[in-house]
Amino acid sequence: MLRKLFKFHGGVKPQTNKAPSTTAPIAPVPLPDRLVIPLHQAVGGHPRPLVQPGDRVLKGQRIGGADGSLSSAVHASTSGIVRDVAPALMPHTSGLTTLSVIIEPDGEDRWAELDKLNYRSTPPDELRDFLRDAGVVGLGGAVFPSYAKLKPGKEGHLKTLVINGAECEPFITCDDLLMRERAGDMLKGIVAMRHMLHAEEVLIGIEDNKPEAIAAVQAAIAASGEAGIEAVAIPTRYPAGGAKQLIRVLTGIEVPHGRRSTDFGVQCFNVGTAYSIFEALELGRPLVSRIVTVAGNVAQPRNYEVLIGTPMDHLVRLAGPRADTDRYIMGGPMMGVRMPAFDVPVVKATNCVLVGSPALFPPPPPEMPCIRCGECAKACPADLAPFEMYWFSRSKNFGKAQEYHLFDCIECGCCSFVCPSHIPLVDYFRFSKSEIWAREREKDAADTARDRFEFKNLRQEREKQEKAEKLAAKAAATREKVAAGDAATPAAAGAGAAPAKPSGDDAKRALIEAAMEKARQQKAQAAPKNTEVAAPEIQAEIAAIDARRESAAKATEATPPAPGA
């Protein structure tokens, strides 16, 4: 049966440049001298380090524990010694550092003891915790913890599970090769996900420029005998691999802003994620390696199975970088970001290391004024008006940019690609987004500060009042007592002018006298003698010493002390 496919708005058709890296199979990478494994590799909370410098770790041993409600564990990618747990340069445009575990491999690559899990007999919550601790995250590039997505929606079951094998970005072929070589195992992962999500049908969307992958997946489906799983060839058009775009193409559902796809009975996962779920559940292996495409300015573009934490230059050296290489880009040419150095580590989000040179990616021509031709709006797969958002982002009018749905922008780069004025539109949108986030953080901080300040004032006010009340109550109590005493004394003294009520001055004096009397009594009571609990012999000794002291004092009184004593 021919499936009806839908279309998403816009999109572009850049040159794919995929062929050179698909000629050779996935190759292993020799162990590097040093692995730098950042602890924060996925969306969500920073995992806390579980190892210390000097510790021996085994491959697959947890080195970072998930912390918080949305966080995912990190594991040692090989066996060796932890040299340091320190901030190290991370693969991020900013060139900032993040807490990383630096491992010196011992060359044995020995696995830790692995626990497998029979997912069919395990309760869903336990299964999700297992996947969290196995560090399984979305390998399509967003690195969202997968366990958080493996929850069926409110209805308790899903209609369609979409598996994303579209891989629309130029140069990148890691998913293509994965499907060609490991379709059977990937399918086992998909079956496990289907079980967790109670999905009726599974659609594996693959762009029609990968006939080998489609054939391999179809063969694997036929071999497994599973019903309701289908590999669907979709038209090649960038960005068909965007989650929302792929869902649109396969099911016709458009997920609105601020809603989750599960509310519409759809969930989307990358093929690489499916494979790592297979590895975690059936082999017990946590996510310690991934397939990475090395392409661009290299002699032999190829896909490699890379341990997480391998320095990028170690990896690229295998593919033979050309002499004029001046940059590495993580990801593809459309959405990738430039790396701050050559030795940054490969992380879970690294699907491709694109090696760049001035010849391959010449600097963009100078930006010309926007002529409002509307080409960007025609190309936008999110149905936005980039020229309007550009206008407001450029003038830093962020509120207006948000009104034009800036946050629905998926930063795919189609608008910059088609812009006849060569405006780096996505750069403006990224700038605006991070400015807006910063402002929101500031506003939150200000609101907290305001609340805390108001509470402090309130508290001080309350404390003052409580203190005053306490004092007043005490004064009243004492006054009463004194009045009671006064009522007795004047009669006894027989003073002629005994007033029924003491005048203000008298009352005050009486209070002071009462306080002084109390202090005297307290002083008398608190005679310091800490010998009451001593044994009888010691008490006798103390008494003897006291007696001697007394007699000595009498003696000195009788004879004045010698000068200089």
Next chain:
Amino acid sequence: MLTALLVMASIAVVLGALLGFASIKFKVEGDPLVDQIDAILPQTQCGQCGFPGCRPYATAIAGGEAEINQCPPGGEEGIRKLADLLGREFKPLSEEHGVEKPKSVAIIDEQTCIGCTLCIQACPVDAIVGAAKQMHTIVAADCTGCELCLAPCPVDCISMQPIAETVDTWKWRYPVIEIKAAA
């Protein structure tokens, strides 16, 4: 003549009653302008403006008793926003109230701290924990960087540290386009 007067008078009575009713029904508690100004102020509660906190300063601005350029932590952007809101002219930050500094947090040198609690009392947002003769420490997440704890410290063990940029707070830069001279 009389009818006309009566008609006019009754209209006046009806409209007056309506207005009176509306003023009770739709009464606004407090001054909304003060809230709007307060929302723009950074809530550092540092008192550099000469008022005991951000809200008193907002009240003073709304009452026309204070200038809009007395808030160093709000900086130039804050002044611009206030100028926009109030329709006043933008003015550079007044120097007598201080200078704009990068956002910082206070750090207590825990070796030197004698546990006198003076800084705890000075902190406007209760961001310092500790007790008498116990070491004090600052809850960095709640510290507004107001510097009010610096002066009361008898052993000068509090210092201000600028907040370092992390990946979570890093921002994409404004795109800058190289302009090349025509060959």
